[in-house]
């Protein structure tokens with residue numbers, strides 16, 4: 001019997017070495033087992049920690065009203081949805097939620113998905129394809145990038161928030177169908193896109209604008225109605241050239257996502273989005289929990305007020321606490337507060353130092369963030385108390401003071417990271 005060549009040397013044998021290489025460059029991720037405790041505390045691998053890593057910005061993920069709505073719904077609808085929404089249909093809970101979502105963001109129509117990642121990788125190829133052009137902010141979320149690649153349209157990546165570069169790229173493109181894609185609140189930096197300016201460029205160049213509001217929905221705008229409402233671009237001011245996408249596993253505290261816009265656009269997406277058509281519908285119990293969540297988001301203004309107070313407290317505290325350190329707090333006004341450290345190993349050491357003090361703040365490293373901008377991604381939530389913030393500020397100030405000075409080159413790179 002002949003020995004197959006793969007038995008002597010197979011690429012499959014390289015995986016242990018490839019994993020070891022991740023270890024060596026401090027890029028290997030370790031997954032913890034976590035369980036919510038009270039407030040913003042998490043049981044992390046059995047140890048109680050004060051967590052600053054959650055996108056549950058309003059503290060709704062464990063709210064009893066949501067839990068109860070999910071349980072009631074499970075009793076009525078069961079736990080599984082059993083098929084694609086276009087094969088056997090979707091539940092009345094899902095149908096009701098779509099109407100509630102459209103009304104909440106004040107746009108004509110909404111389509112509810114089981115996940116945000118699946119939404120973006122599906123809707124972009126449904127909108128544009130080969131011969132068309134996509135214009136993408138350099139700091140866009142991975143699923144916008146992946147959706148753009150899947151579409152086979154030509155991708156023009158413009159420098160973060162560089163409207164002049166975007167204008168020039170749009171003007172130069174001969175494509176008839178142009179799609180501009182952008183996060184509304186950038187997920188690693190926390191800054192807010194200038195949506196009105198993006199829309200003005202799209203109008204000038206007959207482009208469609210897709211806005212991903214994963215981190216603005218529930219938090220920005222009157223009653224948390226999102227980034228379009230924040231900029232006065234919903235309701236009577238809504239533009240048919242804007243497609244609004246938001247996720248429901250962050251401030252809304254549950255899971256899933258939706259896309260909203262003109263009736264024609266949403267109908268087209270329902271017909272053509274492969275990640276919608278060829279996937280099992282979201283279970284009704286999630287839609288029911290989300291319905292309860294929307295009511296709390298609109299009603300509980302105190303959650304947003306409290307969150308804003310915490311953001312201001314953290315920024316003030318660190319402005320003093322980090323004096324003389326090379327660590328840089330990003331210019332964010334949102335719940336995402338990036339603390340740039342620079343090197344992967346130093347960001348990991350900072351994370352470890354916090355962990356020893358019972359604080360859980362994740363280090364974000366390349367490829368999630370640009371090379372040389374490893375950081376602590378501090379995420380605040382209405383579930384935090386002022387004392388929680390003070391504890392974090394105190395620990396970070398100590399760690400920054402103890403961190404040996406970076407090389408001049410590393411410090412310059414960090415100061416010029418934009």
Ligand SMILES: *Cc1c(COP(=O)(O)O)cnc(C)c1O
Nearest residue numbers: 115116117141187214247249256
């Ligand atoms: C989290 C996130 C997503 C993905 O949403 P999921 O529902 O978690 O799949 C999409 N876009 C942005 C900007 C995000 O931060």
